[in-house]
Amino acid sequence: MAEIIVPELAESITEGTIAQWLKKPGDTVEKGEFIVELETDKVNVEVISEEAGVVQEHLAAEGDTVQVGQVIAIVGAGSGAPAAAPVAPVEAAAPVAVAVAEDASASDRTIASPAARKMAREKGIDLAAVSPVDPMGRVRVQDVEAHGTAPKAQSAVAPAAPVAAQEDGRVTREKMTRRRQTIAKRLLEVKQSTAMLTTFNEIDMTNVMALRSRKKDQFFEQNDVRLGFMSFFTKAVVAALKKYPYVNAEIDGDEIILKNFFDIGVAISTDGGLVVPNVVDADRKNFAEIEGTIVELAKKARDNKLTMADMTGGSFTITNGGVFGSLMSTPIMNGTQVGILGMHTIQRRPVAIGDNIEIRPMMYVALSYDHRVIDGKDSVGFLKMVKDLIENPEDLLLGS
Known part of the structure; x- marks a missing residue:
């Protein structure tokens, strides 16, 4: 046995x-x-x-x-x-x-901390009847304590409205997965605990698209992996982080931790939600190694095979809403990091080139950052450097 x-x-x-x-x-x-x-x-x-x-x-x-x-x-x-x-x-x-x-009741399906569950058992309180302060619905110890001193009539009446709504078929209740609960909790924590701002710029993708078009077949033959835009942006981000080190940092109490490594998180969408595995030591990888790592991480993410090592220790994150058609957004920072770069869809737009108007493939980019660590000068300079490197991709190739 x-x-x-x-x-x-x-x-x-x-x-x-x-x-x-x-x-x-x-x-x-x-x-x-x-x-x-x-x-x-x-x-x-x-x-x-x-x-x-x-x-x-x-x-x-x-x-x-x-x-x-x-x-x-x-x-x-x-x-x-x-x-x-x-x-x-x-x-x-x-x-x-x-x-x-x-007690296989509604209280078992309530999202609650272990300490809150223990206190509820000791006091004989039904967790399903506790009203949490947490906007995501997680019951904590203080909620159980408050429930113990609340008038009984209030807790008895509270569930009536959602039950009635369910009975007439107008709503469907779906329990959040653990991953979705975690995503919701951490995004809320970032919004509440940081001084987050977002700055924008736009990139003319003409040169990088032309270079990619010229080199993609040869690149695939030599490396057995396709040349995408993510390797260019990863290389550009690493170069910009080296020049603006406070974008590659985090806050620990009253100290700023400057990271001397470049583990770049890449946001990947899965059926279970967004995950952010890391391209470890991206500064030491060439274009083919970066593209191969991203392909491998994406497959592991969709097969639910990511490990804790894949997910921890990142220093900066890149997210690409453009794959879903997003024209512009304000990405939310990942965990304790102080910056995240948002890429968006490439759209052909009229732009001024000297004294002429031309139709160019343009991409809006966004840098969300923690203003407690990063000043406007560094945030704008960082994003401008990413723009300049992508618009002159030969500089990236020479520097890699």
């Missing part, structure tokens, strides 16, 4: 969500075979069975939040009939799982 236990996920991650059971009760499983997929704040993790046998039972369902060290399934010998004996160790090792079994 073997227990399937939620493994250590990462230093800062203590819980996850069961995204999908890969083996159901009654299914046979080999030693080392994947049995369940967990969704964490950053990546999906597949958990293996340490023993061969038959899945006896699941102790948590898809969509449940589980803690590191929690027993979530039992694997044993036999035909797969659920066994009663393993319940005792589960009660000792995983009190959260017992609470779920005892």
